[in-house]
Amino acid sequence: MTFSGRWSAHRIADDLRNHIQNGEFAPDGRLPSTQELVSQYKSSAVTVRQAVQRLKNMGLVTSQTGVGVYARRIDPIAWRAHRSDGHGRGEYPNGDVDDWTASIEELGRVPSYDAPEVTVELVEDDIASWLDIEAGTFAVVQRCLRRVDGVPHQLVDIWFPKEIAIDSPLMKPSGATMDADTLAGIGPPQVRRRRLLRGWLPTEEEIGRLELDADAANPVLRHVLVSYDAANKPVRCEVTIAPGDRNLLVLDDE
Known part of the structure; x- marks a missing residue:
């Protein structure tokens, strides 16, 4: 997604959600690290963590401290x-x-x-x-x-x-x-x-x-x-x- 403005936590979460729902991250697949997302979205680590928390609140990802964030396997x-x-x-x-x-x-x-x-x-x-x-x-x-x-x-x-x-x-x-x-x-x-x-x-x-x-x-x-x-x-x-x-x-x- 191309966006020239400042990436908010809400916008980052929406973009990652689209990637997850489009199958770009496999079920149980690991998302990029915080630093990788900071570089990708040209944002701060705090904003990225807020975005990841939004994804967790939506039930789209799980996280393991010190390991990473993973796309949830959802098969309704x-x-x-x-x-x-x-x-x-x-x-x-x-x-x-x-x-x-x-x-x-x-x-x-x-x-x-x-x-x-x-x-x-x-x-x-x-x-x-x-x-x-x-x-x-x-x-x-x-x-x-x-x-x-x-x-x-x-x-x-x-x-x-x-x-x-x-x-x-x-x-x-x-x-x-x-x-x-x-x-x-x-x-x-x-x-x-x-x-x-x-x-x-x-x-x-x-x-x-x-x-x-x-x-x-x-x-x-x-x-x-x-x-x-x-x-x-x-x-x-x-x-x-x-x-x-x-x-x-x-x-x-x-």
Whole structure:
């Protein structure tokens, strides 16, 4: 890039980001040293370090003290949420394999779940509003972590009103979309769904559960899917937290 003015940290970071995203630095490849970047951009070491910090905040590089700065290997999945929530296909293609697992296998990647847990918990305001119950009351939640090639890609928490789930097969941990099939088997039928999407910087809990770099400032996407019965009453609420650099959300109109 040709630029005759003074290179700011922001401009240096943008230029390096373009080089990284264009594949000019191989995944896990080492970037030029601080002194090399100072010479390249005719800037100061302080400005270059600020630029590198911006790249770290974007999740594009990692650094090792005394060793160097390296481009991160980022290989996001194409997450087709409408096909991986237990409803999109209408059937499981292979016995115990749920829709999300099948969709990841189609990409040539290796899906897995950490062992899911089912608990009865007090709900916070947002969950209460989606399930149309009072905040501070109890609901049943199944929590699990989805991995792709061993790397955490999505947190999935699925909530049910306790009157539906208690003493039902939903209390048994299962794959994080197989419960939709279980719910269909015990009723009530799910006749309508609503999706809500929002992005933010990850919370401390989300950083820990998703094994994110605490110094990075990549946003996460919250995808909420609320299912309703024929009386328009919520019967299921699936909340997925997906790091933005690991997931490409694809919503096809079918």
